[in-house]
Amino acid sequence: MMFQILRIVILACIVLCPGVIYSQTRDTLSLRQSIDLSIKNNLKLISAELNVKQNDLHLRELKSSRYPPIFFHSRFLHAPVSGYNEVVTNGGEYGMQISAGYPLYDGGIRSATIDQSINNGERAAIDLQKNKIEIAFTVRTIYYEILRTEEEIRIRRETVERLNDYVVLLNQLRLGGNATGSDVLKANVDLNNSNISLDQAIISLHKSRLMLTNVTGVTLNRMLEILPVDSEDSTSMPQFSTGNNPELQLLQREKLSAGYDAAIARGERLPVLSVTGDVGVLGVMPAEFRHNIGYSLLFTLEIPVFTWGGIDYRIERKEIAYRQIETQFLIQQRDLETEWSLTMSDLELARKNAIGYANNISEADRNFLSAKSRMAGGSGSNLEVLDAQRLLVEAKLNYNQTVFQLRYDLALALKLSGQL
Numbered sequence: 001m002m003f004q005i006l007r008i009v010i011l012a013c014i015v016l017c018p019g020v021i022y023s024q025t026r027d028t029l030s031l032r033q034s035i036d037l038s039i040k041n042n043l044k045l046i047s048a049e050l051n052v053k054q055n056d057l058h059l060r061e062l063k064s065s066r067y068p069p070i071f072f073h074s075r076f077l078h079a080p081v082s083g084y085n086e087v088v089t090n091g092g093e094y095g096m097q098i099s100a101g102y103p104l105y106d107g108g109i110r111s112a113t114i115d116q117s118i119n120n121g122e123r124a125a126i127d128l129q130k131n132k133i134e135i136a137f138t139v140r141t142i143y144y145e146i147l148r149t150e151e152e153i154r155i156r157r158e159t160v161e162r163l164n165d166y167v168v169l170l171n172q173l174r175l176g177g178n179a180t181g182s183d184v185l186k187a188n189v190d191l192n193n194s195n196i197s198l199d200q201a202i203i204s205l206h207k208s209r210l211m212l213t214n215v216t217g218v219t220l221n222r223m224l225e226i227l228p229v230d231s232e233d234s235t236s237m238p239q240f241s242t243g244n245n246p247e248l249q250l251l252q253r254e255k256l257s258a259g260y261d262a263a264i265a266r267g268e269r270l271p272v273l274s275v276t277g278d279v280g281v282l283g284v285m286p287a288e289f290r291h292n293i294g295y296s297l298l299f300t301l302e303i304p305v306f307t308w309g310g311i312d313y314r315i316e317r318k319e320i321a322y323r324q325i326e327t328q329f330l331i332q333q334r335d336l337e338t339e340w341s342l343t344m345s346d347l348e349l350a351r352k353n354a355i356g357y358a359n360n361i362s363e364a365d366r367n368f369l370s371a372k373s374r375m376a377g378g379s380g381s382n383l384e385v386l387d388a389q390r391l392l393v394e395a396k397l398n399y400n401q402t403v404f405q406l407r408y409d410l411a412l413a414l415k416l417s418g419q420l
Contacts (some may be wrong), residue, residue, distance in 0.1 A: 027218065028225040031143050034216055035136045035420065041217025042135055048128040055121040062114045068102035073280075097280030107270030108263065116260035123253035129418075130246035135215070136420045140411035142212045146226055148404040149205040155396045156198035162389065163191040169376065179375075183382035190386055194393075229407070237413065240340050242333050244418035251329045258325045262318040268311045271303040336416065343412050350406040357399035364392040 029037065039045060079092040103110065167187050173179035209224050218224065242248055276298040283292030304311065371388040374380025414420075 027222050028227060029216070030227045031140065031229050034143055034212065034226070035139045037216040037218070038135050038139050039132050042131070042215075044131050045128065045135070048124070048131050052121070052124040052128055055117070055124045059114070059117040059121050062110075062117050065110060066114075068100040070098060070100045073097045073099060073278075093282075093284050095280065095282040097278045097282060099276065099278035101274060101276040103272060103274045105271070105273040107267030107272065109267040112260045112263040112267065116257055116264075119253055119256045119260065123250060123257070126246050126249045126253060130250065133246060133415055133418060133420060137411055137415040138215055139212070140414075141408060142208055142215065143226060143229070144404055144407040144411065146205065146208045146212065147229065147407075148400055149201055149208055151400045151403075152397065153198065153201045153205060155393065155400065156194060156201050159194045159389070159393050160191065160198060163187060163194055166372065166385065166389070167191060169372075170382070173376065178378050179382065186382060186386060190389065237410075238417040238419050240413070240417045242336050245336055245416060246418050248329070248332055248336060249418075251325065251332055255322065255325045255329055258318065258322040262315065262322050265311070265315040265318045268314070269304060271301060274300045274302075276300070340413070340416050343409055343416065347406065347409040347413065350402055350409055353402045354399065354406060357395060357402055360395040361392070361399060364388070364395040368392045 074096045076094040077092045167184065170179045170184045170187055174181065174184060210220070212226075213220055213222065213224050216224070277295065279295040281292050282294065368385070368388040368391070371380055371384045375382060375385050
């Protein structure tokens with residue numbers, strides 16, 4: 001009796017505590033709605049989207065260097081007779097010019113830099129997609145856990161009702177001399193344990209719902225209810241290709257970026273030829289304005305002659321970095337293929353186990369009814385009934401856990417194949 005009172009008090013505290021359970025405002029979401037809502041509200045995705053925009057602007061900035069920038073310059077210097085020596089100042093000068101400069105040849109550095117920026121933009125887009133896939137995987141895992149816990153609560157409540165009925169039967173049998181007080185006490189122990197397990201499952205469900213509320217970005221004062229998953233969400237098998245995996249795609253982009261770094265470093269060995277031109281007015285005396293109108297061209301050539309090995313060391317370092325990332329790519333590719341094979345093995349095992357546990361449930365149910373009938377007829381024992389009852393609960397929980405594992409493996413397969 002004291003246990004039942006204590007249990008009621010604990011559950012009342014859980015229900016009344018705002019930190020554990022939500023208010024009465026409820027929202028019902030499907031799995032796809034939960035994923036879409038999480039992608040829409042996730043702050044990490046907002047940051048990743050800003051990174052995509054930043055890379056796009058950087059690419060536009062670099063592409064603009066293909067065209068010569070045009071500048072307007074003006075100056076006026078007045079040097080009176082009483083000032084500096086006219087030999088130095090010419091009495092002053094003035095100028096108004098439009099100038100432009102352009103590198104005619106830079107060893108391919110500018111082209112490699114632009115290509116690298118394009119690659120970085122693609123990498124940012126892949127990283128955004130990778131974050132979306134990881135969010136979808138997280139939502140699926142939480143969603144399936146909620147379904148598992150809801151089913152566990154149903155099993156636990158069914159168990160409590162079954163044991164309550166059995167305790168009533170034992171009390172009746174005890175009055176007729178076919179059961180003892182010890183039998184009733186043992187059954188009550190199992191009943192109390194079942195109530196404890198039920199309470200734990202209820203608390204676990206509230207925690208999972210809170211996690212789903214957090215990842216979807218819904219306000220925490222709303223209770224989320226979920227719908228059963230569609231057959232497509234729980235049975236469809238994704239097509240696997242290592243080239244579709246975002247983590248491998250990111251490494252591929254990093255390898256390309258390292259290759260561009262090496263190309264830029266090699267370009268430093270080559271000469272740089274540039275031209276600068278201007279047109280405008282440049283003179284000493286404004287009175288001679290027409291004579292001062294003109295233009296000029298300046299060609300510059302830079303050839304690295306001796307850099308104490310600095311360029312060579314830099315090239316070697318960039319080439320080693322490229323080979324290092326290339327090796328990481330091959331390792332990641334092999335690990336990904338191995339993880340896919342393991343996931344498929346786990347998936348096949350979970351399917352076989354689900355069939356086996358489903359058969360066990362029907363067998364365990366008949367076993368419990370048989371043991372209970374023998375106990376009521378005086379030819380069975382209380383321990384046989386309690387053992388049969390535990391076996392039935394175990395079979396149902398095993399099946400429920402296997403269904404969760406099956407769904408989890410499918411969610412992992414979607415993640416590995418790069419699908420939302």
